[in-house]
Amino acid sequence: MSEREDDLEQQTIELHFQQAMHQTKKKAVLLTPNGECYNCDESIDHDQLFCDVDCRDDYEKRKRAESQRLY
């Protein structure tokens, strides 16, 4: 049946995933300022990503925890 194809598809997905993870690590946090804190959704200046350093740290910690949970 299509067992081999499924296997190949699975490998492709994993490859894409690894590439995405690699890019995420390389670029660190690549976010676009949207007028809201990425951590607590508070309204902030449009050139800011977070309302303060604590929120940035929280967000990065959460992101790191999320990416580790995938494995």
Ligand SMILES: [Zn+2]
């Ligand atoms: Zn915030």
